[in-house]
Amino acid sequence: MSDAQKILVSMTCPACGGQVECEEGQELVLCKFCDSVFALSSDEGIGKVMYKSVVDKDKALSKVKEWFKKGPKAKDLPSAAQITECYPLYLPFWRLIARGKACVCGVEIQKGNDKQPDRRIPHEALINREYIYSDIACDTGDLGITSIRIPEHAQAISYDDQQIVTFGVTESRSDAYTEGCDLIKAEAIQDGKSSADLDEVNFTRGFVFPKAFTLVYYPFWIVRYKYEDRDYFATVDAITAVVTSGRAPGDAGSQSTSAGVGGAISGAAAGIGIGATVMMAAQSIDSEAMIAPAIIGIIIAVALFLFFYKRFRYGDEILEGAIEGKGLKTKSETSRIQSIYKETYDYIN
Numbered sequence: 001m002s003d004a005q006k007i008l009v010s011m012t013c014p015a016c017g018g019q020v021e022c023e024e025g026q027e028l029v030l031c032k033f034c035d036s037v038f039a040l041s042s043d044e045g046i047g048k049v050m051y052k053s054v055v056d057k058d059k060a061l062s063k064v065k066e067w068f069k070k071g072p073k074a075k076d077l078p079s080a081a082q083i084t085e086c087y088p089l090y091l092p093f094w095r096l097i098a099r100g101k102a103c104v105c106g107v108e109i110q111k112g113n114d115k116q117p118d119r120r121i122p123h124e125a126l127i128n129r130e131y132i133y134s135d136i137a138c139d140t141g142d143l144g145i146t147s148i149r150i151p152e153h154a155q156a157i158s159y160d161d162q163q164i165v166t167f168g169v170t171e172s173r174s175d176a177y178t179e180g181c182d183l184i185k186a187e188a189i190q191d192g193k194s195s196a197d198l199d200e201v202n203f204t205r206g207f208v209f210p211k212a213f214t215l216v217y218y219p220f221w222i223v224r225y226k227y228e229d230r231d232y233f234a235t236v237d238a239i240t241a242v243v244t245s246g247r248a249p250g251d252a253g254s255q256s257t258s259a260g261v262g263g264a265i266s267g268a269a270a271g272i273g274i275g276a277t278v279m280m281a282a283q284s285i286d287s288e289a290m291i292a293p294a295i296i297g298i299i300i301a302v303a304l305f306l307f308f309y310k311r312f313r314y315g316d317e318i319l320e321g322a323i324e325g326k327g328l329k330t331k332s333e334t335s336r337i338q339s340i341y342k343e344t345y346d347y348i349n
Helices: 003-007 057-068 173-196 252-282 287-314
Strands: 008-012 019-023 028-030 037-039 047-051 082-110 119-136 156-158 200-227 230-237 243-249 317-320 328-331 337-340
Touching: 057 082, 057 200, 057 230, 057 243, 082 173, 119 173, 173 200, 173 337, 200 243
Parallel strands: 008 156, 047 200, 317 328
Antiparallel strands: 008 019, 028 037, 047 156, 082 119, 082 200, 119 337, 200 230, 230 243, 243 317
């Protein structure tokens, strides 16, 4: 993502309809076609940007029907699901673009042996990157959407609350700004720790230099449907046409299979490990080497058991996105911090 694509947005002049570019967070824009000047900030001094929806209702529904067929969902979901609602909705997000800088100093420990002691090698990392923080600015209920990634081809237009259906902003502007700065600072420090590959961290210091703070209205399609008299839903990104969150019924057959197969495989793994240990004991092999297969087998068995148990215990409902519940989660939520690596000035030593 280039600097221009990251910071500049293309907007439609309300006077002549021409396309003009402005930097996100800018308060006044001059149209180069008609010389009109229009404001991007509201009466509260908050920059507001709305992104144009390019996905129509039919495409949103088709994407949800494709989603029905993916993952451990009920096998008859594509044919049995009854669509009850499909409507467009804009959700507000706080979005902070800032330069994050961090200084991290520590030590890498190289293990020694009987002849040489451990080596402690000092390292430092200086991080200078751009980060984007985004967080939902309202209570979305059960929709499971907490942050966004704005695609490069998204078209920004002047905000007009008379033309859209949206949730009201309920999250504090100052709280979001403070949280964004804190998370960006913490992310820069963490990037420094990861880049330097430190075993011990002796010093950290982070700084944040904000560039733009905006209230972004982003479009979605909300699709609600019924399956066996229970209500479910899915949300579709109205720019990328991707299902971002949703609830769906799980496959009962997959649940029962997980129980049987999981028990068999985990038992087999433990048995193989213990069997190898017994054979090594019969051959009078070193005790430490002898017990290793049993330990490895038991660890693998426990991991497999937990994996299959989770699919059995929570597989009656499939969750995607940042949805709370006891269902089986198949897709993680979008991180609120996005790192931009282009034109950074990191120094790792």
